[in-house]
Amino acid sequence: MEEEYKPIKTHVIAASITAENPDKGFKPTSGSVERIKFQSTNSVWGYFSVGANGGIHEFADSQFGHLFAKGANREEARKALIFALKQIEVRGEIRTTVEYLVQLLETKEFIENTIDTSWLDGLIREKSVSVELDKDLTVVSAAVFRAFQNVKEGTEEVKESFRKGQVSVGAIPAINSFDLEVAYDDVKYPFHVERKSPDTFILTCGESTIKVQVTENAEGILIAKFGGAAHRIFGMDEPLGLRLVVDGNTVLMPAIFDPSELRTDVTGKVVRYLQENGGDVEAGQPYVEVEAIKMMMALKSSESGKITQSLSPGSVISAGDMLASLELKDPSKVKKIGTFKGKFSIGGSDKATSPMDDLKNLLAGFSGDAEVVAQRPFDGVTDPEEAAAIVTEAFTEFLRVETIFAGKLLDDAVRDLTKANADNLQVVIAENQAHQQLRNRARLVLAMLRQVKLFSDRFGAARLPENLMNVLGQLAELKDKVYGEIALAADELIHQSKVPSFASRAEELRAQLNNPVTDLIKLSKSSTISAGVDLLTSLFTDPTCDVKMAAMEVYVRRVYGAQRILDLEVTERDGRLTCFFTFQLADVEQSEAPIRLGIFSVVPSFDALKQDISGILENLRERIYQRIEETPIAPFNMFNEPEFNMFLFAINSQIPDFQAGYEKHARRNLPFPLCIVHVAIADGKTGEIKDFEDLLAEHRRDLDYLEVQEVNFVIPNNKRDPTYFTFQEKNGFVEDPIRRNMPPMLESYEMDV
Numbered sequence: 001m002e003e004e005y006k007p008i009k010t011h012v013i014a015a016s017i018t019a020e021n022p023d024k025g026f027k028p029t030s031g032s033v034e035r036i037k038f039q040s041t042n043s044v045w046g047y048f049s050v051g052a053n054g055g056i057h058e059f060a061d062s063q064f065g066h067l068f069a070k071g072a073n074r075e076e077a078r079k080a081l082i083f084a085l086k087q088i089e090v091r092g093e094i095r096t097t098v099e100y101l102v103q104l105l106e107t108k109e110f111i112e113n114t115i116d117t118s119w120l121d122g123l124i125r126e127k128s129v130s131v132e133l134d135k136d137l138t139v140v141s142a143a144v145f146r147a148f149q150n151v152k153e154g155t156e157e158v159k160e161s162f163r164k165g166q167v168s169v170g171a172i173p174a175i176n177s178f179d180l181e182v183a184y185d186d187v188k189y190p191f192h193v194e195r196k197s198p199d200t201f202i203l204t205c206g207e208s209t210i211k212v213q214v215t216e217n218a219e220g221i222l223i224a225k226f227g228g229a230a231h232r233i234f235g236m237d238e239p240l241g242l243r244l245v246v247d248g249n250t251v252l253m254p255a256i257f258d259p260s261e262l263r264t265d266v267t268g269k270v271v272r273y274l275q276e277n278g279g280d281v282e283a284g285q286p287y288v289e290v291e292a293i294k295m296m297m298a299l300k301s302s303e304s305g306k307i308t309q310s311l312s313p314g315s316v317i318s319a320g321d322m323l324a325s326l327e328l329k330d331p332s333k334v335k336k337i338g339t340f341k342g343k344f345s346i347g348g349s350d351k352a353t354s355p356m357d358d359l360k361n362l363l364a365g366f367s368g369d370a371e372v373v374a375q376r377p378f379d380g381v382t383d384p385e386e387a388a389a390i391v392t393e394a395f396t397e398f399l400r401v402e403t404i405f406a407g408k409l410l411d412d413a414v415r416d417l418t419k420a421n422a423d424n425l426q427v428v429i430a431e432n433q434a435h436q437q438l439r440n441r442a443r444l445v446l447a448m449l450r451q452v453k454l455f456s457d458r459f460g461a462a463r464l465p466e467n468l469m470n471v472l473g474q475l476a477e478l479k480d481k482v483y484g485e486i487a488l489a490a491d492e493l494i495h496q497s498k499v500p501s502f503a504s505r506a507e508e509l510r511a512q513l514n515n516p517v518t519d520l521i522k523l524s525k526s527s528t529i530s531a532g533v534d535l536l537t538s539l540f541t542d543p544t545c546d547v548k549m550a551a552m553e554v555y556v557r558r559v560y561g562a563q564r565i566l567d568l569e570v571t572e573r574d575g576r577l578t579c580f581f582t583f584q585l586a587d588v589e590q591s592e593a594p595i596r597l598g599i600f601s602v603v604p605s606f607d608a609l610k611q612d613i614s615g616i617l618e619n620l621r622e623r624i625y626q627r628i629e630e631t632p633i634a635p636f637n638m639f640n641e642p643e644f645n646m647f648l649f650a651i652n653s654q655i656p657d658f659q660a661g662y663e664k665h666a667r668r669n670l671p672f673p674l675c676i677v678h679v680a681i682a683d684g685k686t687g688e689i690k691d692f693e694d695l696l697a698e699h700r701r702d703l704d705y706l707e708v709q710e711v712n713f714v715i716p717n718n719k720r721d722p723t724y725f726t727f728q729e730k731n732g733f734v735e736d737p738i739r740r741n742m743p744p745m746l747e748s749y750e751m752d753v
Contacts, residue, residue, distance in 0.1 A: 010070050011077045015085070015101055017048070017065030019056040021265075022100040023252065026124065028062045028292045029319075030267045031055060031093025035219075036065075043077075044069045044084040056094050061294065074113065078105055086248060091234070099249055103129045133251050136344040137231070139189050140203065141246045142182045142253055144212050144224045145235040147193045147201050151175055159425040167414040169432040176366060176433070183256050189340045196368065197361040200353070207343040227346035239320020240265055256337060259303050262324040266299075268292030270315045270323065273307075281307045281326070288323055304329040355379070356390075362444055363397050365433035370440055374447030384459035388468045391448050395471045398445050401434045406480060442486055445475070449489045456501055457720070464497045502535075509535050510542065513550035520550055524557035533558065533743075537716035540577065540602045541682045548602075552579050556600055556678075559743055562586060566595065573619050576612065577602040580623050597623065600678035606687045609679060610695060617702045620675060624706065677711045686715050686723055689735050696733040703733065 020026040032055040036048050046067040050056065056064060069081035085102050107129060109115050123129050154175040161168060176195040181188055194202040201212045212226040222233040234245040240263065241254040257263065271289040281287050286298035287307055301307070305326035317323070353361075355376035362368040377390050405413045414432065421427040434441065452472075455464065464472070475483075475490035499505075512518050536558070539551035549570045556568060556579055568581040579600040584593035599620045603609045696703065696711060703711070708729060715723040724741050727733040 010072065011074045012068055012070045013074070013077045013081050015067045015069075015081060016063050016097075017067065017088075017090075018062040018097050019064060019094040020062050020097055021095040022097055023095075024265060026097070027266055027297065028295055029094045030057060030292070033090065033092035033094060035089065035091040037089035037091075038065075038084075038087065041080075041084070043071065043080040046084070055092070075111075078111070081105060091236075093236070093238070095243075095250065100129065133246060133249050134345075135185065136346055138244065138246060138251055138253070139182055139184050139340075140210060140212075140226065140344060140346060141224065141231060141233045142184065142235070142242060142244050143180065143189065143191045143193075143203055143205070144201070144214055144226070145222060145233050145242070145244065146180045146182065147178075147191070147203065147212075148214055148216070148222055149235075150178060150180060150193075151195065155426070155429065158429055162418045162425050162428055167411045167418070169410075169414060169436070172429060172433050172436060175429075182253065183337070184253050186336075187338050187340050188256075194367050196366050197353070197357065197364075200361075205344070206341045208346065210344065210346055239263075239318065260305070260326045260328055261322050262287065262299075262301060262307075262326060263320055263322050264290065264299060264317050265319055266290060266292040266297070267318045268316075270311050270313050270317060271296065272313050273309050273324070274298070275307050277309050278306055280329075281305065290317065299323070301326070359390075359394060359444075360397075362437075363394060363401075363434065363441060364430065365435070365437040365441070367437075367440070370443035371447050374444050374451060378451055378458075382459070384455060385465065387451075387455060387459065388465045391452055392465075392468045392471050394448055395445065395468075395475060398441060399471070399474055401431060402438070402478070402483070404431055405435050406478070406483075438482060442482070445486050446489055449475075449486070449493060452493055453496065457718070464493075469494065469497065506535050506538055510539060510547055513539065513547045513554070514544060516546075518550075520554050521557060524554045525561060532721075534717070534721045537680065537714065537722045538718070540680055540716065545572075548577055552577060552600065552602070556581055556598075560598075564590065564593070573601070574612075574615050576616070578616075578619060580619075582627075594674065596674050596676060597627070598676040598678065599623065600680070602680045602682055604681075605683045606681055606685065606691065609681060613679075613695065613699055614702075616677065616679065617699065617706060617708075620677065620706055620708075624675070675706055675708045677708055678714065679711070680714045680716065680722075682716065684716050684718065686725075689725065692725060692727065693734055696727055700733065703729070 018026075019029050021029050033050050036050065038046055038048070040046060044067060046065060048065040050064045056062065067081065067084055069077045069084060071077035071080050082102055082105050085098050085105075088098050090096050090098065104110060104120075104123070107123075109119060154171065158169070158171050158175070161171075178193055180191050180193060182191065183189070189205050192204045194204075196202055196211075199213055199215050201214065203210045203212060210226055212224055214222050214224040216222055220234070224231050224233050231247055232245075236243045238252075241252055244251050244253055268291045271291050273288050274286055275281050281301045281304065283302060283304045284300055287301045288299050289296055290299060291297075303326055305328040308325045308327070310322050310324050311317070355373075358368060358373045359377055362370065362373050378387055381387050381390070404417065408416075414428065417428045417431055418425070452464070452468070472490045472494050476487050476494060478487045500508075512523060513520075533555060536551045536555040540548055540555075542548040542551065553568060553570050557565060560581070560583055564584040564586045566582040566584065568579065570577070570579045572578065579598075581598045581600075582595050583598065584590060584595060597620075599616065601612070601616045601619070603612050692713060710729065711727045711733065713725040713727075715725070717723060724739075724743060725735055726739045726742065727735055
């Protein structure tokens with residue numbers, strides 16, 4: 001009777017899981033096993049001879065697991081096995097062949113089934129199958145792991161000091177800002193790390209700055225997001241370096257050792273040394289035989305030199321133990337370790353954190369740009385209640401922290417916090433971390449107070465909400481010296497909130513200026529802000545002629561209020577609102593003080609200024625000529641009458657060449673004043689400083705001829721003080737940045753008599 005074979009309907013591929021290191025020629029490894037994660041499926045079944053919290057003994061068989069994958073054909077079985085291998089997680093001190101097996105199953109020869117018994121030996125010999133990790137990804141992942149561990153360990157050390165009753169908080173800043181170093185492939189990577197939030201790190205190395213968001217899951221694996229992708233990172237420090245697992249792929253990042261030290265990378269025992277003490281050994285030559293997991297293996301020297309044995313045969317060894325030392329044959333030939341100075345090829349940064357998160361993180365004591373952080377939450381906000389809620393919440397948090405420390409010795413405050421939070425010492429660290437960054441947090445509060453100052457302009461709200469006023473009152477009552485600037489700013493805001501709105505004040509001023517009985521001189525000297533320059537400049541283009549002319553007069557009298565104004569006339573010249581005035585410095589006797597002449601014109605825009613500046617200077621020339629004609633010449637003996645007539649002709653016809661000689665002398669004796677030019681640009685657009693300088697350079701000949709000492713441009717700003725740009729003759733009519741936004745500084749007009 002013959003039995004027919006049943007048709008084969010299933011194909012099975014088996015894989016052995018061993019505690020061997022594929023990167024080191026499958027050297028056996030031993031040690032503890034913390035976790036083995038594997039779940040059998042309908043297509044794959046497996047078993048392991050070691051459980052969690054077990055281990056692989058150095059003298060045991062290296063195989064500790066088996067997988068069996070099935071499929072309708074060989075290809076399906078292969079794919080099922082690859083999928084199962086990728087799901088396995090073995091965590092502990094041992095290395096495994098899991099990742100190597102995945103690469104092996106994906107080779108072209110295995111897929112096409114063209115393998116034979118010598119195939120695997122050839123792969124191992126030629127090292128043609130290996131798990132390659134992107135170098136930059138590996139280095140950055142190692143830095144992320146090191147940074148996270150540093151924070152974790154540093155935090156625990158501070159907590160432990162609190163448990164012992166200590167009150168020192170000096171170690172807290174090092175949790176958030178520190179340096180670390182990663183070595184890989186003969187290159188050192190020095191990183192600087194800044195924490196921006198509890199789970200956000202900024203890594204800086206070479207020319208790269210990388211933002212990383214990292215959290216730890218229940219299994220102790222880090223989930224790190226950077227470069228537009230998420231990565232699973234696990235690391236373990238070993239005697240020979242850091243064993244890092246990135247997205248399921250393992251890499252050893254060796255520690256930097258002295259090249260004269262020969263160390264073992266396996267656990268086992270020394271069988272015998274292959275050279276006598278003091279004997280010569282060449283780089284790559286075996287120097288000792290060791291036994292590990294039922295295998296004899298020879299370890300090779302990394303450098304050439306005279307060997308000195310550190311142990312005796314039979315000694316039990318662990319990975320990282322020093323077996324021998326070398327007197328290097330040629331130290332200059334030892335491989336040098338370079339320092340990374342380039343840029344990582346990590347992708348673009350992840351999206352920015354929300355403005356409110358940045359605000360909360362800075363208040364919690366993490367680093368950040370206070371000015372930027374204070375401004376961003378208000379971008380796009382149109383509701384005054386929403387804006388008030390933002391600042392109220394921020395100020396309340398600032399006060400909450402500072403109240404803990406205000407009026408107390410730091411040690412007493414820390415002791416009280418520790419006692420109240422014995423079950424959650426992280427709170428003690430958090431409060432001290434915030435208080436330690438008081439300087440930056442104070443900058444944030446001051447910047448937000450400046451934002452509040454603009455609420456009336458931005459939202460048109462005349463008064464601040466009551467809850468915000470209450471918080472401002474608390475800030476104003478802060479007593480310690482460190483809070484002085486905040487208290488003053490808050491108090492100023494409280495008083496400002498009681499001042500009528502810009503619109504109502506402007507309307508009140510307009511009514512005063514339009515009233516023919518108003519004393520403009522008295523109004524210009526008012527100690528209140530009812531006639532401030534912000535209100536006055538906003539009225540230069542008022543549709544009522546009397547209002548804008550009165551506004552210009554009051555503005556000039558207010559700006560020159562500390563000087564002696566001799567006469568002042570506001571008129572329309574060539575369609576421009578124009579003011580002529582003469583004055584003397586008040587700190588010089590009137591009989592001895594030279595007379596200065598000023599002209600102030602309003603133009604619609606900078607483009608109009610380019611067309612009108614010649615006319616403005618012509619108006620100034622005419623006024624100079626008028627003053628000379630009105631002044632008796634009897635007291636002046638330097639010219640006879642024909643010469644003086646020639647001088648008048650020179651002034652009238654603008655002959656620059658006539659400035660030399662006695663014409664210049666005549667100016668010093670005739671009532672010919674040094675001149676000041678003011679121009680208001682009504683549309684409020686500042687333009688570029690260089691545009692102003694180029695325009696003045698184009699008219700430099702006329703400015704010099706008229707002996708203009710200073711040109712001042714005033715740019716009205718909506719509901720705020722105007723912007724000032726000043727260009728002085730002594731600087732070649734180039735702006736001095738120090739005087740930006742300063743009203744005319746009259747001391748610069750001193751006359752060289």
